[in-house]
Amino acid sequence: MGELAPFLIIGVTSGSVYGLAAMGLVLTYKTSGVFNFAHGAIAAVAAFAFYELHTVRGLPWPVALLLAVVVLPPVVAVGLERVTRGLAGGTVTTKIVATVGLQLAIVSALIAHYGGAGLSFPRFLPTESVGIVGINVGIDQLISAGVAAAAAVAFFVFFRASPTGTRMRAVVDNPELLSLAGTNPVAVRRWAWLIGTWFAAISGVLLAPQIGLDALLLTLLVVQAYGAAAVGLFASLPLTYAGGLLIGVLAALATNLVAGHQWLAQLPPAMPFVVLFVVLLLVPRHKLVEPGAHASPAPVAPLVSPATARALTVAAIAVAAVLPLLVGPRLPVYASALVFVLIFTSLHLLVRISGQISLAHAGLVAIGAATFAHLATGVGLPWLGAVALAGLVVVPVGMIVAVPAIRLAGLFLALATFGFALLLEKVAYPSDWVFGAQGTLPATRPAGFDSDVAFYYVLLAFTVAGLGLVALITRSRLGRLLRALADSPTTLSTLGLGINVTRITVFGLSALIAGVAGALHAAQSHAASATPFSALQSLTWLAVLVLFGPARGAAPVLAALFLVVAPTYGTSDALTDWMPVVFGLGALLVAVHEAGRAQRHAGGSTAQQGEPSRAAERIGAGSAAAERAERAVSRAGDRPGYRISIGTAREGGR
Amino acid sequence: MTHRVDTEHGADAAAAADTSGLRATELTVRFGGNTAVSGISFTAPRGRVTGLIGPNGAGKTTTFNACSGLLAPSAGRVALFGEDVTARGPARRARLGLGRTFQRMELFDTLTVEENVALGREARLAGSHPLRQVVNPPAQRKAVRAATEDALELCMLGQQRRAIAGSLSTGQRRLVDLARVLAGGFSVLLLDEPSSGLDTAETRRFGEIIGRVVAEHGSGVLLVEHDMALVMDICEHIHVLDFGELVFAGTPSEVRSSETVRAAYLGSEAG
Numbered sequence: 001m002g003e004l005a006p007f008l009i010i011g012v013t014s015g016s017v018y019g020l021a022a023m024g025l026v027l028t029y030k031t032s033g034v035f036n037f038a039h040g041a042i043a044a045v046a047a048f049a050f051y052e053l054h055t056v057r058g059l060p061w062p063v064a065l066l067l068a069v070v071v072l073p074p075v076v077a078v079g080l081e082r083v084t085r086g087l088a089g090g091t092v093t094t095k096i097v098a099t100v101g102l103q104l105a106i107v108s109a110l111i112a113h114y115g116g117a118g119l120s121f122p123r124f125l126p127t128e129s130v131g132i133v134g135i136n137v138g139i140d141q142l143i144s145a146g147v148a149a150a151a152a153v154a155f156f157v158f159f160r161a162s163p164t165g166t167r168m169r170a171v172v173d174n175p176e177l178l179s180l181a182g183t184n185p186v187a188v189r190r191w192a193w194l195i196g197t198w199f200a201a202i203s204g205v206l207l208a209p210q211i212g213l214d215a216l217l218l219t220l221l222v223v224q225a226y227g228a229a230a231v232g233l234f235a236s237l238p239l240t241y242a243g244g245l246l247i248g249v250l251a252a253l254a255t256n257l258v259a260g261h262q263w264l265a266q267l268p269p270a271m272p273f274v275v276l277f278v279v280l281l282l283v284p285r286h287k288l289v290e291p292g293a294h295a296s297p298a299p300v301a302p303l304v305s306p307a308t309a310r311a312l313t314v315a316a317i318a319v320a321a322v323l324p325l326l327v328g329p330r331l332p333v334y335a336s337a338l339v340f341v342l343i344f345t346s347l348h349l350l351v352r353i354s355g356q357i358s359l360a361h362a363g364l365v366a367i368g369a370a371t372f373a374h375l376a377t378g379v380g381l382p383w384l385g386a387v388a389l390a391g392l393v394v395v396p397v398g399m400i401v402a403v404p405a406i407r408l409a410g411l412f413l414a415l416a417t418f419g420f421a422l423l424l425e426k427v428a429y430p431s432d433w434v435f436g437a438q439g440t441l442p443a444t445r446p447a448g449f450d451s452d453v454a455f456y457y458v459l460l461a462f463t464v465a466g467l468g469l470v471a472l473i474t475r476s477r478l479g480r481l482l483r484a485l486a487d488s489p490t491t492l493s494t495l496g497l498g499i500n501v502t503r504i505t506v507f508g509l510s511a512l513i514a515g516v517a518g519a520l521h522a523a524q525s526h527a528a529s530a531t532p533f534s535a536l537q538s539l540t541w542l543a544v545l546v547l548f549g550p551a552r553g554a555a556p557v558l559a560a561l562f563l564v565v566a567p568t569y570g571t572s573d574a575l576t577d578w579m580p581v582v583f584g585l586g587a588l589l590v591a592v593h594e595a596g597r598a599q600r601h602a603g604g605s606t607a608q609q610g611e612p613s614r615a616a617e618r619i620g621a622g623s624a625a626a627e628r629a630e631r632a633v634s635r636a637g638d639r640p641g642y643r644i645s646i647g648t649a650r651e652g653g654r
Numbered sequence: 655m656t657h658r659v660d661t662e663h664g665a666d667a668a669a670a671a672d673t674s675g676l677r678a679t680e681l682t683v684r685f686g687g688n689t690a691v692s693g694i695s696f697t698a699p700r701g702r703v704t705g706l707i708g709p710n711g712a713g714k715t716t717t718f719n720a721c722s723g724l725l726a727p728s729a730g731r732v733a734l735f736g737e738d739v740t741a742r743g744p745a746r747r748a749r750l751g752l753g754r755t756f757q758r759m760e761l762f763d764t765l766t767v768e769e770n771v772a773l774g775r776e777a778r779l780a781g782s783h784p785l786r787q788v789v790n791p792p793a794q795r796k797a798v799r800a801a802t803e804d805a806l807e808l809c810m811l812g813q814q815r816r817a818i819a820g821s822l823s824t825g826q827r828r829l830v831d832l833a834r835v836l837a838g839g840f841s842v843l844l845l846d847e848p849s850s851g852l853d854t855a856e857t858r859r860f861g862e863i864i865g866r867v868v869a870e871h872g873s874g875v876l877l878v879e880h881d882m883a884l885v886m887d888i889c890e891h892i893h894v895l896d897f898g899e900l901v902f903a904g905t906p907s908e909v910r911s912s913e914t915v916r917a918a919y920l921g922s923e924a925g
């Protein structure tokens with residue numbers, strides 16, 4: 001025990017803040033049904049607000065703190081409540097994309113305004129350290145942990161004792177109650193968002209002094225809270241806080257354990273993601289209950305007729321073929337855009353056509369890039385063979401990502417894949433099998449195609465082939481099955497299809513294209529490196545792709561042009577910097593719009609059937625309270641009709 | 655009008671040999687502490703329409719879900735054509751010849767009517783084999799097309815074949831759901847309130863379709879319906895559920911004159 005004490009102290013002090021952040025996340029998730037990927041960005045906003053008010057404008061720190069942590073959050077919370085209310089009827093993907101877009105917009109705005117380099121954050125708390133059981137702990141760290149713990153305790157008192165807290169607790173226990181009983185849903189949700197935002201703000205201001213003021217880093221640190229939320233199974237608030245402490249302790253123990261093992265050095269910081277992934281893979285599925293049913297996407301009429309689409313395709317290929325004559329020195333930009341067309345095509349196949357979710361896509365591309373570099377430069381395989389093999393090597397990795405897709409649905413699937421992506425980034429990328437400690441490997445272009453123009457045409461050939469392949473798939477039997485899978489997997493399985501086989505197939509196919517794209521990315525940039533493929537990139541890619549969703553088949557091309565080419569045409573640096581803010585907000589708007597359409601669509605068919613509100617039908621694996629409420633409704637002469645319980649559906653569950 | 659028997663799977667051959675169709679034994683389903691279905695036993699043999707009726711919340715849809723493999727029963731067994739399928743998933747049961755529709759029509763909303771109906775057959779042909787899901791041999795293509803045409807014609811959906819399913823009216827959506835399961839060529843069909851949302855003419859037509867499917871192809875139908883006239887008209891045998899328990903079973907005329915059944919329905923209205 002005496003030996004472990006130091007780790008317990010370190011772990012608990014760092015874990016307390018994550019626990020608090022995670023509680024805010026779970027509270028808002030359970031009451032609104034929207035998992036806020038921008039939670040960390042809000043923490044960053046509070047930290048930057050404090051910096052602005054205190055360091056830049058010279059306000060005394062207590063005033064700045066009060067404004068940043070107490071006064072600012074209510075404003076943010078009201079906005080968030082409003083936006084997420086609009087998302088209620090959307091598909092899981094639209095809900096994810098909305099808050100991912102928000103996160104992107106906030107983080108990019110902070111970077112555009114304050115610059116990307118970490119600013120030093122004023123240390124407003126005393127920095128001396130005291131000795132506790134033989135180790136030195138900073139007083140500021142102790143205060144942080146104490147403040148976080150006090151906030152958590154204050155919350156539990158409010159949650160247990162106040163009338164609003166009681167209502168909130170009922171809703172957290174059973175989110176569907178919100179729409180059934182006489183509670184005012186907006187009031188409860190506003191309170192939840194307010195508290196969630198407060199917790200995010202507090203954790204931001206407490207974390208910033210230790211790590212410096214860096215928007216991206218702060219965001220990522222709050223991502224660590226996902227692990228804590230997983231310990232509470234995204235439902236129990238006390239367990240979530242305990243999960244924060246547990247992860248802090250595990251990380252401290254791991255630091256001790258891996259000392260001296262170079263390749264494991266990244267394990268301690270990756271601990272939250274290990275916990276996230278393991279919990280999601282091992283916990284019985286019915287324990288993970290997602291508030292709200294899975295809406296299916298509303299049908300969209302194509303923007304153009306098939307004939308026009310064909311003509312546009314031919315025209316686009318023709319333009320791409322003469323592009324080297326037109327764009328001069330910008331050609332490399334367009335060449336990378338071609339690679340991104342392939343990346344987006346593979347994501348499109350998975351997300352838009354098949355309705356699956358993966359937040360691990362950057363990881364697949366990265367492994368393709370690294371494998372290619374090893375095979376072409378290291379082993380000395382012929383260029384084309386190395387590209388093909390790189391694609392094939394990524395297929396089983398893609399299928400691993402599909403494994404959570406068999407057990408999990410919706411948000412939990414997304415988080416499991418995100419946990420996997422973060423693990424890849426933290427643990428696999430630095431290993432010698434992938435990018436190595438340097439984080440970069442040399443990569444070559446094929447002999448005779450070394451010039452930018454010649455290689456551009458190689459890329460064009462691959463891109464056209466990739467798009468052609470996906471077009472073929474869409475028209476084939478598999479394509480029909482995939483589109484149906486996106487609409488209603490349960491029905492498909494009751495018609496006799498082994499939908500898990502279909503899921504694994506599409507994840508594998510998508511990974512193949514992603515792997516080849518990774519190889520081409522490496523060849524185009526003469527190096528395979530880890531930097532372009534951080535786990536957060538997958539979120540950005542998804543947001544940008546969904547932004548162009550209404551363009552259907554053309555979405556991958558437009559997304560690539562927008563992501564890669566458009567920023568380089570900025571007339572000033574400022575414009576280029578603010579570009580990601582625009583597409584973050586754009587993704588948010590598109591998501592809200594799509595959710596609205598889906599809701600109207602669902603609402604429309606419900607009204608026609610003269611059945612009670614869809615909300616009343618969405619009760620998942622039921623709790624006793626909902627059951628009674630439902631019975632009461634049904635005895636009153638209404639007609640309940642349940643959707644199939646997601647938790648217990650065997651093969652058909654989404 | 656031909657209703658093709660799916661010879662490739664051999665399952666329907668077995669089905670033909672054993673007319674027992676669907677058999678549930680002592681089936682119990684609990685949700686938490688609430689027992690939705692408690693220890694019910696019944697059969698839905700081929701070649702006849704069996705009714706399953708009861709007031710709202712009696713457990714009819716839950717029974718369907720347990721039979722088709724979407725819910726694992728807390729106790730009891732489900733057998734199809736003599737084979738115990740309690741531990742089997744929904745896809746396997748479908749390939750053995752069990753088809754179903756949904757009370758809340760679960761159509762493929764972004765696909766056309768024709769594609770929806772075709773998938774009734776194609777999903778079954780594709781099964782659980784990765785290659786079969788990708789390769790579409792000409793023989794199967796023909797079989798799918800023929801089954802689709804038959805089902806579309808039977809349900810009078812020829813006009814709407816190119817329409818996107820999500821844009822149809824409730825009545826038409828019901829018919830698409832029915833056509834899809836008919837195209838599948840299943841030997842036993844579970845139909846969950848197929849006539850709700852249909853007008854009088856459509857309901858009459860629906861009764862005729864069911865009659866033909868049973869008479870011409872020897873399919874079995876287990877029908878959940880609130881339209882009593884329809885139930886009394888087309889069912890040969892009726893099971894009555896109340897609060898998850900089987901309270902009565904008999905012919906339409908026996909059901910009509912049963913005090914127990916009357917009490918179940920009245921009780922639910924009064925209480």
Ligand SMILES: Nc1ncnc2c1ncn2[C@@H]1O[C@H](COP(=O)(O)OP(=O)(O)OP(=O)(O)O)[C@@H](O)[C@H]1O
Nearest residue numbers: 620622640642645685690710711712713714715716
């Ligand atoms: N997924 C579920 N979770 C919890 N309870 C459920 C679930 N599905 C059904 N129930 C409960 O089981 C009971 C039976 O419901 P079921 O939908 O089977 O009734 P039903 O006979 O089909 O009614 P209706 O005629 O209204 O369609 C109801 O009391 C309902 O509250």
Ligand SMILES: [Mg+2]
Nearest residue numbers: 641714715757
């Ligand atoms: Mg029902």
